[in-house]
Amino acid sequence: MQIKLKFVGIAIVLVVISGCSNSSQSHEMMDHGLKDPNMSGMMEGHMSHDEALKLTHSTGENELKIPLELPRDTEEGVTYTVKAQKGKTEIFNGIETNTLGYNGAFLGPMLRLEKGDKVKIRTINELDEETTFHWHGLEIAGDADGGPHSTVKPGEEKIIEFKVTQEASTLWFHPHPEGKTSEQVYNGLAGLLYIEDANSRNHTLPNIYGENDIPVIFQDRNFTSEKQLDYKATMNEDGTIGDTLLINGTVNPKLTVNKEKVRLRLLNGSNARNFTFKLNSGDSFVQVATDGGLLNKPVPLKELTLTPSERAEIIIDFAHLSTIDDVALIDEEDSVLLPFEISNDRGVESGIPTQMNDFSLTEEEMSLPVSKKVELFGMMDMVTINGKKFDPNRIDFTQQQGVTEIWEIYNKPDMMGGMIHPFHIHGTQFKIISRDGNAPPENERGWKDSISVKPDEKVKIAVQFKNKGVYMFHCHILEHEDNGMMGQIKVE
Ligand SMILES: [Cu+2]
Numbered sequence: 001m002q003i004k005l006k007f008v009g010i011a012i013v014l015v016v017i018s019g020c021s022n023s024s025q026s027h028e029m030m031d032h033g034l035k036d037p038n039m040s041g042m043m044e045g046h047m048s049h050d051e052a053l054k055l056t057h058s059t060g061e062n063e064l065k066i067p068l069e070l071p072r073d074t075e076e077g078v079t080y081t082v083k084a085q086k087g088k089t090e091i092f093n094g095i096e097t098n099t100l101g102y103n104g105a106f107l108g109p110m111l112r113l114e115k116g117d118k119v120k121i122r123t124i125n126e127l128d129e130e131t132t133f134h135w136h137g138l139e140i141a142g143d144a145d146g147g148p149h150s151t152v153k154p155g156e157e158k159i160i161e162f163k164v165t166q167e168a169s170t171l172w173f174h175p176h177p178e179g180k181t182s183e184q185v186y187n188g189l190a191g192l193l194y195i196e197d198a199n200s201r202n203h204t205l206p207n208i209y210g211e212n213d214i215p216v217i218f219q220d221r222n223f224t225s226e227k228q229l230d231y232k233a234t235m236n237e238d239g240t241i242g243d244t245l246l247i248n249g250t251v252n253p254k255l256t257v258n259k260e261k262v263r264l265r266l267l268n269g270s271n272a273r274n275f276t277f278k279l280n281s282g283d284s285f286v287q288v289a290t291d292g293g294l295l296n297k298p299v300p301l302k303e304l305t306l307t308p309s310e311r312a313e314i315i316i317d318f319a320h321l322s323t324i325d326d327v328a329l330i331d332e333e334d335s336v337l338l339p340f341e342i343s344n345d346r347g348v349e350s351g352i353p354t355q356m357n358d359f360s361l362t363e364e365e366m367s368l369p370v371s372k373k374v375e376l377f378g379m380m381d382m383v384t385i386n387g388k389k390f391d392p393n394r395i396d397f398t399q400q401q402g403v404t405e406i407w408e409i410y411n412k413p414d415m416m417g418g419m420i421h422p423f424h425i426h427g428t429q430f431k432i433i434s435r436d437g438n439a440p441p442e443n444e445r446g447w448k449d450s451i452s453v454k455p456d457e458k459v460k461i462a463v464q465f466k467n468k469g470v471y472m473f474h475c476h477i478l479e480h481e482d483n484g485m486m487g488q489i490k491v492e
Pocket of ligand 1: 420480
């Protein structure tokens with residue numbers, strides 16, 4: 001582990017201060033039987049996520065669970081019921097873990113929508129506390145977006161209606177109640193929203209759900225010695241990091257694949273951890289989609305980084321790897337995330353078109369001046385946007401519906417150097433114009449709703465809202481969001 005020496009002194013001071021001011025927390029942690037590495041993770045978290053607590057290797061003893069595709073409520077129309085509920089889940093053999101889920105005990109189903117669909121979703125809250133239903137990446141009116149103003153009380157329900165106006169993409173949904181998002185997501189509330197369109201159906205990309213088109217939701221967690229999720233004990237103001245990886249809620253997962261092209265729809269559903277994905281064989285894979293749609297051309301990559309809430313669709317060609325033995329998806333620390341068991345079955349024939357989309361930056365978008373500036377700053381519970389913390393009664397920006405504006409997102413470093421903040425805007429898919437004045441990397445030349453912003457980096461994006469309403473923009477380190485690193489834009 002590489003520790004930046006200049007930070008160590010400050011970090012020690014911080015640890016001492018937090019130890020003095022909050023000694024009850026460490027007692028609580030010990031009482032809950034949390035493992036030692038957790039403590040070091042917390043200390044490291046205060047410095048930088050560059051030195052995040054290492055993930056335990058997946059033993060590959062459990063086949064990856066695939067979220068169920070949620071059936072519609074009726075034959076006619078696109079109507080779904082999504083219920084937030086409590087449950088008990090056997091994550092570890094023979095042990096029940098208390099969890100939250102949508103339409104089940106843990107995590108959620110996949111809802112499939114088609115561009116042009118008129119959709120009705122009945123949302124029901126069966127939790128003991130308020131929640132909201134936020135549709136991450138969906139271009140939807142502000143009052144249906146499920147931000148912190150749209151609370152659904154325990155036992156109550158709310159119906160939203162919208163038309164799908166955006167292209168094929170992998171979106172997701174999760175709660176967004178003020179100050180409680182991180183805990184509710186941590187305990188299991190997250191589901192998938194797939195959008196299809198004529199373009200995505202025409203392509204020969206692997207598209208058999210659960211066979212060669214696989215959702216892969218990465219979430220790191222800490223478990224107590226009783227194998228429970230204890231958010232309060234493990235919580236880190238700078239973003240809660242765990243040593244145990246769950247993929248689609250599966251601990252120690254493996255994925256059995258045929259010798260064919262397999263599309264993995266990667267979602268970083270963690271509260272705070274960044275992932276850099278690689279194949280341990282050194283083989284490359286191709287990225288075919290960003291958060292909000294297909295890339296124009298497939299982009300070959302040896303590694304890919306996703307910050308919290310970002311998605312990417314990649315295709316691994318298991319028929320043409322340099323080896324078929326012990327192939328696994330690993331992270332930047334070489335922790336084994338997802339081992340693959342490659343069968344001899346040749347699967348189905350699918351391809352990767354050379355031209356998949358017609359995404360472009362217009363001359364107008366390239367030449368417009370910056371009209372909105374967002375400065376991300378701070379750490380732990382002292383995080384701000386433009387020097388302010390979230391106030392539900394304050395509108396920070398206004399923008400006209402259908403009008404493109406250029407936003408500049410700046411991550412202002414602090415005395416310790418700062419950290420990456422994943423920046424997300426609700427209700428829109430936007431385009432990256434530049435990173436520090438340079439064209440974005442090829443695999444970011446597509447629709448985005450969340451971007452990583454490095455310390456001292458300035459990212460220019462072209463933002464347009466198709467609908468009206470009040471929307472959040474915020475850091476997607478969920479603890480930063482809950483600590484007020486969030487603002488509001490009113491689209492008129
Ligand atoms: Cu942040």
